[in-house]
Structures are given as C-alpha cells and as structure tokens.
Amino acid sequence: MTRIATLAILFCVLLCQSVFAQLPPIFDKSRAQSAQSEATVRRFLSPVKILWKTGSIANAERLLTPGNGQADLSGKDMCSLKNNASGKASVLLDFGKELHGGLQVVTGQWNVSKPITVRIRFGESASEAMADIEPKQNATNDHAIRDMTVQLPWLGKLEVGNTGYRFVRIDLVDGDTELLLKEVRAIFTFRDIPYLGSFRSSDELLNKIWATGAYTVHLNMQDYLWDGIKRDRLVWVGDMHPEVSTINAVFGYNDVVPKSLDLARDITPLPGWMNGISTYSMWWILIQRDWYQHNGNLPYLKEQKNYLVKLLNLLTEKIDDKNSEKLDGTRFLDWPSSENAKGIHAGLQSMMVLSLSAGADLCRILNDPATAKKCDEAVARLKKYVPDANESKQGAALLALSGLVPAEKANKDVLAVQGAHNFSTFYGYYMLQAKAKAGDYKGALTNIREFWGGMLNLGATTFWEDFNLDWTTNAGRIDELVPEGKKDIHGDCGAYCYIGFRHSLAHGWASGPTPWLTEHVLGIKVMEPGCKAIKIEPHLEDLTFAEGSFPTPYGLVKVKHTKLANGKIQSEVSGPKEVRIIR
CATH class of the missing domain: 2.60.120.260 (Galactose-binding domain-like)
Known part of the structure; x- marks a missing residue:
C-alpha cells in the first residue's frame, strides 16, 4: 500500500471518529450520517x-x-x-x-x-x-x-x-x-454565541436600546432566523433584513442567515414571490448584497447566481409603459401602512429601484454584464416616474433611500412630522436611515429615544412586533398586573394580525436602532466587500462620548469618540491589519 493511500485511509478514519465522537457505540450510524447537530444550547x-x-x-x-x-x-x-x-x-x-x-x-x-x-x-x-x-x-x-x-x-x-x-x-x-x-x-x-459588536455612550437609554435590539434578534436565531419566538416562528424574508443588519453589527457571520436565505429560495420557485409578497423577494436581493458586503463570501454568492438572475429578469418585466411598477402578488410594506395604497405604490417603486440597483452590482461581481446592464436600464426607467408618498412615512423613507426624492425633502415633508408618531417597528429602521441620509441625526436620536424607549418604559426587555405611541396613554406596564382603571397595552391594543395577546413582544424586525447606532453614531460603515475597507464618520450630536466594536471577518474594529470642549470630536480607532480604515 502506498504512503498516499495509507494517509487517505487514516484521514477517513479520523473523519468518522470526529463525526461519531459523541455517539454511544450502539448508536445506529446510518441514521446519524444525515442528522444535524443542534445549533442551540x-x-x-x-x-x-x-x-x-x-x-x-x-x-x-x-x-x-x-x-x-x-x-x-x-x-x-x-x-x-x-x-x-x-x-x-x-x-x-x-x-x-x-x-x-x-x-x-x-x-x-x-x-x-x-x-x-x-x-x-x-x-x-x-x-x-x-x-x-x-x-x-x-x-x-x-x-x-x-x-x-x-x-x-x-x-x-x-x-x-x-x-x-x-x-x-x-x-x-x-x-x-x-x-x-x-x-x-x-x-x-x-445560540451560545459571543456579542462581538458593542455600543456604549453617555446616554444610558441609547445603550439599553442598542442592547435590547441585539438581544431581540439573538432570541430569534433559532433553527432558522425567525421573526418572533412566540408567534411567526417562520422565515419571513423581508423581516430578515433588519435582523441581518443587526447580526452583521453584533455577531458577525452566523450560519443561520445563509441557511434561512437558502430555505426561502428553495421553497419559492419562480415566478412566485417569497412569502407571497413581491417586496420580500426584493428584500432577499438586498440581504444578499449586504451579506456579501460584510462577509465577502464569493463562493456563496455564486451559488445564488442562477436564482438571482432569473429573479432580476422577472422584476424588470414588472414595469409598465409609464415607467411605473406593476407588481403582482401581495402588495405590502408593513402592517401599519397596509391601508395606504398610494403609499405602498411609492414604496414598491422605490423597492424596485433599490433591489435592481443592488442586483446590478451583484451581477457585475458575478461577471454577468448583460444582466447588470438590463437592471441599470430598468432603474433608469423607474427613476423617470416618482409617486407621491401620500403622507406614508414608510413610503417616504423608501423614496428617500432610493433617491427618487431628495432625503431632505422626504424628511421635512413627511418623516419629521409629529416626531415618532406613525413610526413602525419594522420600517422604523428605514425611517431612521432616511433621516440620516437627510443629515437629521439629532431628529433620529430623538425618535429612537421616544419610540423604542417608549417600549422600555412599559417594562419591555425585547422589542415588539408593533408599537404605537397612542397606545401608551393611561397604559399599565407589561411586567405588572394591570391596575384598576389602566389600559392593558398587551391585551387591549394591537391591530391587523396581532390584535391583543396574539401580539408578539419579541420581534426581530424591530431591532433597527442597533445597527443604526453602530453605523451612524459610532460611524462604522463597510465600504468594500468582506469589510476590506471601513469608513469612520461619527455623529455624536448631544452625546459627550460613544465607543464600541464592530465584527469583521478578520477581527474587531474598535472606536472611541470623545467630544472636546470646542465641539470637535477626538477619535481613537483600531482594527485588523487586513481592514483599511478610511477617516
């Protein structure tokens, strides 16, 4: 027997031993070969x-x-x-x-x-x-x-x-x-995983909000990435987007994300929409772009090419002769906006621009210039038609993020009106992102404190499926039996599919402030795939300091920002040698 053959047999033996090391000898190994180890403890x-x-x-x-x-x-x-x-x-x-x-x-x-x-x-x-x-x-x-x-x-x-x-x-x-x-x-x-990302500032409320968003998503990282641990224990692809943004900011790579993305792809043959909702298939594209940007895993991205290209071609067919989206399936952004048809239309037009733009970028990475060109041409057409948000903060946020409407105008006319009233837990993330694009970091921080802080004031330890500031009037806390004469904010409130106690109080789509604070207060933004380059541009506003960490494939980037007496910000930044820091 040759030396190479001997080494090959030894390798196989060691591999089998590692697979079955934790099984008793009597265990049926033919069954174990297809078993998966538990991800949770x-x-x-x-x-x-x-x-x-x-x-x-x-x-x-x-x-x-x-x-x-x-x-x-x-x-x-x-x-x-x-x-x-x-x-x-x-x-x-x-x-x-x-x-x-x-x-x-x-x-x-x-x-x-x-x-x-x-x-x-x-x-x-x-x-x-x-x-x-x-x-x-x-x-x-x-x-x-x-x-x-x-x-x-x-x-x-x-x-x-x-x-x-x-x-x-x-x-x-x-x-x-x-x-x-x-x-x-x-x-x-x-999942017994470390919190690699961190956030600490001079505002303890913001610190608690960041940590609560991280914990909410952590609870939903079960067999797959769920949206709610009591209800909706399913893979809802749109809901995954803010969750994946949080995972990128807090935990870094975790196999629950590609596993869930692949499940959604495999159970949704085209021309069907993921979860029956056109925007959710578009969110799948945006998550793939963001996941690649953070992890730089080209082999995984290549596995998506066949489905991605077909999906992008399908989307380019959903534009009419007036350059307006004509999407079928369930026309949905989130529940609080579901009765505003004009606002939904504005959001869908924007989502087409965002997802086809992201698809074009991915196709260039995947060496498919023909599909990239087709996407770019579709985006150019879509930008010729700008719907009215119809006072929908969801629609206005997407119009701003897609560039269909100047972010400053969307913020002034819609997003900044009545503060955090008419915010939502899911689309609140995009409202905050649009406000940041408009340069209104002060207003965004005020919204975070009022809206997400409002849940904490009522005893929340995780963020909820939905929240409405109007519900808080004369409301009791969730961690107490409701006093006589007080409203039960859980049992007496809610709407749509989450009326009363069916309302989930641990919903991952509500975690948006966590990645937002990391990106805009700590100022950490990924500029090249795989975190090869990261830009540091903090916005402290009324904070005297903010510090934290951000996970990359090569290790942690750490920052500390201190506001000096003259108002200038002094920053200390460190990171792995593989990551280029842009300041």
Missing part, C-alpha cells in the same frame, strides 16, 4: 419574583432558589400548593427577562404515588400569562402552545413548552390535592 433559570398567588400556597419563595433539576427524598423546604374547599391554588412567576424555551418542573413526594394535573400558561406579559384562550383579548396557541394542561409525576421531573415568554402561571387543577414543588425553572434555549 439549553440553560436553566430560576424565577426572580413571585408576581401573584392565590389559594393555599406555602413556601412559594422556595421556587426562587436555584436548583439542580433533580428530585430527591429529603422532602425538605418544598413549595406546597393545596386545593381544598376554600379554593384552588395558583401562582404567577416572573423570570425577569423575555426568553425562548420551555419549563422544567421538579416535584416532591406526596401521599399517593400518582400524577397530579396542572395548567401551565406562558406569557410575554404578566396579563397574557393570566389570560384564557378566548376571543375578547385574543390569547391564542398559534404557532407555539402557550396554554396547556399536563400531568406532573410523583417525585420526578417534567419538561414542557417551546415558546417565547417571561411569565408563567401554574394552576393546580385536581381537587382536594396537595402538590409539592421542589423547582420550577425556565429552560432557556439559545
């Missing part, structure tokens, strides 16, 4: 507060003590829930922060060795965990079961649930019964 968290209780309950504080997940015979220091003639026992637990996962319940030893029935309700707000599934406030079990009746074992352990929540209510169902609980712990399921 599990951690266990004890509740931080007993928010409410009723009935006969003793030693409830025991549940706040960190546990080990193991039932034992000691019988010491148990929490007791009793149902008797005077009523039934229930307890509401607060785990302190929104999380994704389920619940682990460890039980004690009661008199008769038989299961005991309980009802478990998960809630993103305290009031949702207290709600029944009924039409009045629209509590549901859509996408993920959050209200269930289960049996707890005697002297054992049960794990249930797979949803997004912060609060859990446990009701003892069986009559004339005592339930002994040793532990009730959250099973926190997440």
Whole structure:
C-alpha cells in the first residue's frame, strides 16, 4: 500500500471518529450520517419574583432558589400548593427577562404515588400569562402552545413548552390535592454565541436600546432566523433584513442567515414571490448584497447566481409603459401602512429601484454584464416616474433611500412630522436611515429615544412586533398586573394580525436602532466587500462620548469618540491589519 493511500485511509478514519465522537457505540450510524447537530444550547433559570398567588400556597419563595433539576427524598423546604374547599391554588412567576424555551418542573413526594394535573400558561406579559384562550383579548396557541394542561409525576421531573415568554402561571387543577414543588425553572434555549459588536455612550437609554435590539434578534436565531419566538416562528424574508443588519453589527457571520436565505429560495420557485409578497423577494436581493458586503463570501454568492438572475429578469418585466411598477402578488410594506395604497405604490417603486440597483452590482461581481446592464436600464426607467408618498412615512423613507426624492425633502415633508408618531417597528429602521441620509441625526436620536424607549418604559426587555405611541396613554406596564382603571397595552391594543395577546413582544424586525447606532453614531460603515475597507464618520450630536466594536471577518474594529470642549470630536480607532480604515 502506498504512503498516499495509507494517509487517505487514516484521514477517513479520523473523519468518522470526529463525526461519531459523541455517539454511544450502539448508536445506529446510518441514521446519524444525515442528522444535524443542534445549533442551540439549553440553560436553566430560576424565577426572580413571585408576581401573584392565590389559594393555599406555602413556601412559594422556595421556587426562587436555584436548583439542580433533580428530585430527591429529603422532602425538605418544598413549595406546597393545596386545593381544598376554600379554593384552588395558583401562582404567577416572573423570570425577569423575555426568553425562548420551555419549563422544567421538579416535584416532591406526596401521599399517593400518582400524577397530579396542572395548567401551565406562558406569557410575554404578566396579563397574557393570566389570560384564557378566548376571543375578547385574543390569547391564542398559534404557532407555539402557550396554554396547556399536563400531568406532573410523583417525585420526578417534567419538561414542557417551546415558546417565547417571561411569565408563567401554574394552576393546580385536581381537587382536594396537595402538590409539592421542589423547582420550577425556565429552560432557556439559545445560540451560545459571543456579542462581538458593542455600543456604549453617555446616554444610558441609547445603550439599553442598542442592547435590547441585539438581544431581540439573538432570541430569534433559532433553527432558522425567525421573526418572533412566540408567534411567526417562520422565515419571513423581508423581516430578515433588519435582523441581518443587526447580526452583521453584533455577531458577525452566523450560519443561520445563509441557511434561512437558502430555505426561502428553495421553497419559492419562480415566478412566485417569497412569502407571497413581491417586496420580500426584493428584500432577499438586498440581504444578499449586504451579506456579501460584510462577509465577502464569493463562493456563496455564486451559488445564488442562477436564482438571482432569473429573479432580476422577472422584476424588470414588472414595469409598465409609464415607467411605473406593476407588481403582482401581495402588495405590502408593513402592517401599519397596509391601508395606504398610494403609499405602498411609492414604496414598491422605490423597492424596485433599490433591489435592481443592488442586483446590478451583484451581477457585475458575478461577471454577468448583460444582466447588470438590463437592471441599470430598468432603474433608469423607474427613476423617470416618482409617486407621491401620500403622507406614508414608510413610503417616504423608501423614496428617500432610493433617491427618487431628495432625503431632505422626504424628511421635512413627511418623516419629521409629529416626531415618532406613525413610526413602525419594522420600517422604523428605514425611517431612521432616511433621516440620516437627510443629515437629521439629532431628529433620529430623538425618535429612537421616544419610540423604542417608549417600549422600555412599559417594562419591555425585547422589542415588539408593533408599537404605537397612542397606545401608551393611561397604559399599565407589561411586567405588572394591570391596575384598576389602566389600559392593558398587551391585551387591549394591537391591530391587523396581532390584535391583543396574539401580539408578539419579541420581534426581530424591530431591532433597527442597533445597527443604526453602530453605523451612524459610532460611524462604522463597510465600504468594500468582506469589510476590506471601513469608513469612520461619527455623529455624536448631544452625546459627550460613544465607543464600541464592530465584527469583521478578520477581527474587531474598535472606536472611541470623545467630544472636546470646542465641539470637535477626538477619535481613537483600531482594527485588523487586513481592514483599511478610511477617516
């Protein structure tokens, strides 16, 4: 046997050993070859507060003590829930922060060795965990079961649930019964990845907003990149765009992005639109451009060429003889703008310009000058027709970003009117980007503080599917039971598909301030594919300092900006030698 053949066999043996290193010898390896390793890990968290209780309950504080997940015979220091003639026992637990996962319940030893029935309700707000599934406030079990009746074992352990929540209510169902609980712990399921990007400034509210946006997206980085961990646990491609912008600014490369982009491509044969929405196929193009710009992965981009070129050709056919878009499928920007047909038309015209321009750039990289030329010609035609935004901030933002309307005009006439009123969680990112393009950084920071800060003021630890400043009048916090005379901002508000408790309070599309603050306050903007060149141009406005980091394929770029007494900004910048810093 030759030396090369021997080395080849040794390599194969080592490869097999690495694949099966964590499997027991008896495991069926033919099944394991097609199995995928889990991207997520599990951690266990004890509740931080007993928010409410009723009935006969003793030693409830025991549940706040960190546990080990193991039932034992000691019988010491148990929490007791009793149902008797005077009523039934229930307890509401607060785990302190929104999380994704389920619940682990460890039980004690009661008199008769038989299961005991309980009802478990998960809630993103305290009031949702207290709600029944009924039409009045629209509590549901859509996408993920959050209200269930289960049996707890005697002297054992049960794990249930797979949803997004912060609060859990446990009701003892069986009559004339005592339930002994040793532990009730959250099973926190997440990707164990480092926060490489960072942001810190002289404004603690902005710091918290940046971190909350990052955490919201982190929770949605599950098997695929979801938009909501309680509801809409699906790959919505348009919703991915602000999420991917956040991932680029905070985590850098993560395989959840290409995996999700490929899924959307593979389940959407042309001429169909991704998720049935024309703009979502256009957002796919824009994400591909942004992903390549950050990571510079040409082999991955080449894998998209066949689908990309066909999609671009399809889009060029959706222009009429007046140079107006004539897109079919669902005509949609976001929910708050969905009744403004003229505003949607303005947004679609702009999206055509943005996506075909990005497609032309990608085709030049992919050495397809013919398709690039076709895209450029289509953009030139589209720019001859400029629709009216019809006072839609969504439409105005896209008109500004596409260059169809000067950003300064779009900001003055529409975006700056009534501050953050008529902002939305999804398109708020593009409203902020348009304001930055107009040079209105001060106004954008004010909008961020008012709109996203408004959610934090109501107890949010993640950003919501939607938010309307009008909802806040006389509203209670989500981390408290709603006081008498106050409005339940979760159960009483919402619209369209997210009325009442169906409203998701951890939605990744709401994370726009995170990448915006990195790009415009820290001033970090990628100028060449793969972060080969990065421009530093900070805008501190009323801040006295801002500092942070930004992940590149070669390591971290770090900046620190300090405003001097004369108003000038002093900057300290460092980064990998492979990254050219432009100042």
